[in-house]
Amino acid sequence: MTTLSLTDLDETDRAILRALAADATLSAGALGRRLGLSQPAAWRRIKRLQEAGVIKGRRLVLDHERLGFGVTVFLGVKLATKGRVSLEDFERAVTAIPEVQTVEHILGLYDYRLRVVARDISDFERVLRRRIMTLPGVGDVEANVLLSEERRPGPL
Amino acid sequence: MTTLSLTDLDETDRAILRALAADATLSAGALGRRLGLSQPAAWRRIKRLQEAGVIKGRRLVLDHERLGFGVTVFLGVKLATKGRVSLEDFERAVTAIPEVQTVEHILGLYDYRLRVVARDISDFERVLRRRIMTLPGVGDVEANVLLSEERRPGPL
DNA sequence: CTTGAAAAGAACTGCCT
DNA sequence: AGGCAGTTCTTTTCAAG
Numbered sequence: 001m002t003t004l005s006l007t008d009l010d011e012t013d014r015a016i017l018r019a020l021a022a023d024a025t026l027s028a029g030a031l032g033r034r035l036g037l038s039q040p041a042a043w044r045r046i047k048r049l050q051e052a053g054v055i056k057g058r059r060l061v062l063d064h065e066r067l068g069f070g071v072t073v074f075l076g077v078k079l080a081t082k083g084r085v086s087l088e089d090f091e092r093a094v095t096a097i098p099e100v101q102t103v104e105h106i107l108g109l110y111d112y113r114l115r116v117v118a119r120d121i122s123d124f125e126r127v128l129r130r131r132i133m134t135l136p137g138v139g140d141v142e143a144n145v146l147l148s149e150e151r152r153p154g155p156l
Numbered sequence: 157m158t159t160l161s162l163t164d165l166d167e168t169d170r171a172i173l174r175a176l177a178a179d180a181t182l183s184a185g186a187l188g189r190r191l192g193l194s195q196p197a198a199w200r201r202i203k204r205l206q207e208a209g210v211i212k213g214r215r216l217v218l219d220h221e222r223l224g225f226g227v228t229v230f231l232g233v234k235l236a237t238k239g240r241v242s243l244e245d246f247e248r249a250v251t252a253i254p255e256v257q258t259v260e261h262i263l264g265l266y267d268y269r270l271r272v273v274a275r276d277i278s279d280f281e282r283v284l285r286r287r288i289m290t291l292p293g294v295g296d297v298e299a300n301v302l303l304s305e306e307r308r309p310g311p312l
Numbered sequence: 313c314t315t316g317a318a319a320a321g322a323a324c325t326g327c328c329t
Numbered sequence: 330a331g332g333c334a335g336t337t338c339t340t341t342t343c344a345a346g
Contacts (some may be wrong), residue, residue: 009223017218024180027339038314043341056220058180061212062173062310067165069311074262074269091306097312106230108300113230117310144264150247151257154218154273155225155254183322194332197322 009054012037014156016045016056021153024058069117071124072146075132076110080139087111089136098132110142165210168193170312172201173210178216218309225273225279228302231288232266236295243267245292256295266298 009017025046026034032042036116051056064072079086080146086103094103094114114132118124132141165173171191175182182190188198205211220228235242241263250259250270260273270288274280288297 105303106300144262
């Protein structure tokens with residue numbers, strides 16, 4: 001496992017990550033052609049990046065609107081009671097809510113940021129009142145409705 | 157294109173999405189075995205979901221820490237000047253910053269939420285001062301350092 | 313690192329229930 | 330809709346330069 005070696009990725013590794021980050025569907029052969037490598041060479045590099053843990057996996061990108069979840073809301077949550085037990089209780093309870101897609105523990109005015117999806121605004125109200133506000137230790141809550149979102153490749 | 161398909165996904169489609177959302181590596185054959193379908197049957201459903209636009213693509217999940225970006229910060233940004241041109245100017249400029257991974261236009265106290273990665277805190281300070289604060293129309297900025305994050309499958 | 317080749321498996325197609 | 334059988338392509342592994 002801890003063959004953890006590398007912060008030493010060369011420029012070719014970075015190019016592979018850039019290409020795959022945009023489209024994880026690319027085959028080793030197609031990648032090699034694009035970068036001037038043979039198929040086995042590209043394949044070995046990809047495998048190396050996976051085993052080093054740099055590539056953690058591949059996930060589907062779903063269109064939640066088409067799945068009937070037209071509303072995405074970010075919630076900032078401040079805990080009324082802090083301390084180790086409160087954090088653990090809150091995290092356990094919040095991860096059991098299906099509408100919660102992401103739980104981020106952050107440093108700042110709020111303790112947690114939640115990404116919540118709902119079918120529509122009234123469905124969101126239901127989730128907020130019956131699920132979120134009843135979580136253990138919840139204090140202040142701030143809501144932000146997502147209007148649009150753009151993801152970028154990130155630095156490499 | 158507009159083979160507009162439907163909000164009518166049956167339970168099998170949902171099971172496919174649940175499985176693939178966790179691991180997009182699964183082959184149609186493996187998926188079929190898991191659900192009691194033949195390989196072509198599973199394959200046809202996956203293809204249908206892709207053509208319907210429910211599945212938008214497959215993305216790599218990278219470990220940014222191992223890539224040397226140990227710090228993730230969320231920035232709430234309030235624009236000083238609003239209006240159509242200001243929003244477009246801001247969005248164009250902000251998407252050109254490599255450290256910015258996500259740009260979310262939101263409704264609430266702040267106008268945008270940015271997800272920013274940096275090598276360390278002093279690298280983040282550089283990005284903040286030289287890149288973010290110099291963006292056109294930037295007013296208030298609030299920063300939240302990410303401590304930990306958990307992603308969940310979401311409702312289905 | 314390359315090329316070449318072989319085995320396994322996945323993707324795709326057509327036909328039939 | 331689903332299954333079966335077959336073809337084609339890629340992935341994956343290995344040998345050798």
